[in-house]
Amino acid sequence: MKRLSANEKWRQLRLRERREKRRLRQRASQSSRLAERSQLWGRGFDDAPEEEEERDPAVLTYSWPDVPDRGWYIREETATIKCPKTFSLIENPDETIEAFDRMVVARRDPRVREIIIDQRGVVDTDLCASAVLGVLVQGGKGQVDRYQHLLPTDPAARELARAAGLPRILRVPFADSRGVLFYDLVAGPPNAQRAKGSSLKEIEATNIVDYIDRCFGKYDFKLLPETRRHLSILITEVLSNSEDHTDLGAWWMAAYLRQGAAFGDCHLTLFNLGRTISESLRAPNVSERVRGGCEPVRQALLSRKAFKRGYTEECFWNLAALQPGVTSKPEGATVDEDRGTGFVRIIEAFQEIGVSPRAPSAPVMAVISGSSYIRLDGTYRLQDYRNEDGNSVQRIAFNADNDLKEPPDRRFVHTIRKHFPGTILSCRFYIDRQHLLEQSRHVTALT
């Protein structure tokens, strides 16, 4: 046996002491964690179902692996996550994802015992950003002792943050949701398949469609059966993709309607952490017909050196996923009008019914997957396009010729600096009774 030198013995002794101290500190913090958290967050935080406590850390640990650690915002045991002025994945994806990255780094750093979420400077926020942050907070329950949430100082942002922001996502008691019809954040547990009865995605898709119907009901309208059908198919498709394309098959969904006297402001978000759209469409098990069908367009773009910094192959695949019949499912249909286009058809429906002349902006949907961003706000729409075979097909290419072989308008399809490790779909629209009275394609007045 090798004899250790005095120095080596001393070093090993120090190492053993340090390990023992760490073990004792972990044990002590575990016993005091629940009590401390109850003081800070109230009972709501601890009332979360047990199974979520076990699931979320694993999801987040697996799914956010490559965040560069630039821990400058970590001071001793406290990390401060400063949210940007526009804390929104639709309007400001880069800075918003940067805040998520910091949260992930802080949660992984064993030194960090307290995380301060500083939203004092936030002026504009939306549901999707709060929902993702909420999932990250929930996922860190076993690793961090305390969270502090500093609410926005701007009165409107503060009211929204209390009603539909982090407190509401985490269901803490001081959330004030008056005037807000909330669809609580639901998480699709991994591999939640019940063969005889309905699956969770079927149940939750039904619930969210009913919820949207209730939102219109607040303004004396209801969805037409055909719109309800399209919406149901879209949501189940997105949830199925989430289950199929993530390592653990998990997804999250939330929504709210902020009821104003003149019009309602509705947000809906669905997201997963796992493979991006681009990774899914390039996976070996994707139908060869689908991948092969996209290939000539990709080659045309490659030969013209159309892929540059602002429009990459990842963006191309994200855009391809919006086209009719393109699906990453191995058994996927190629011409099924309910697939692929469901996405675009629904946002087009919302762009017709979800308009309010009194609202600050038009209805909008953003799709962020990896480092690609697509914004649908009605500027470009699904249009008929005559393909090389002379057949008329529907396309949305985000350019004047509606041709996928041409690069899209960078204002609507572009790369972002940051990387979202999964796919997020975020939709904002309005419910204005006056506007709804003028059109009846997707909704009908309640009698």
Add this chain to the structure above:
Amino acid sequence: MSQRLLDLANYQSGGAKIFAGRDRGAFVRSAAALAEFEKSADDVLEVRVPDETYAVTSSFFLALFGATIRALGEAEFRRRVHFTGRPVERLVDQSIWEALEAQKPFSLA
């Protein structure tokens, strides 16, 4: 000749009004013994789609009936399988096309 019944309401729970997913379609197919039905040339099948159903997705429908459509062919499928309740004609037409013609090439170009 015997009349069989497949009531999709028996495969719903939790207030769901949507039928979605390949796994679920495959389960219903197995529970309804459709492979056996395909072999009994005289049998006809009534498929009851609950009236309050919001949507039946093509992945569910193809997992349930894709093999039957391929085994029987379009005419025989239409003769022996009847749908009642919520109308699903468009889905049936689309799925028959999908099940039988799915090898055709596809192009985004």
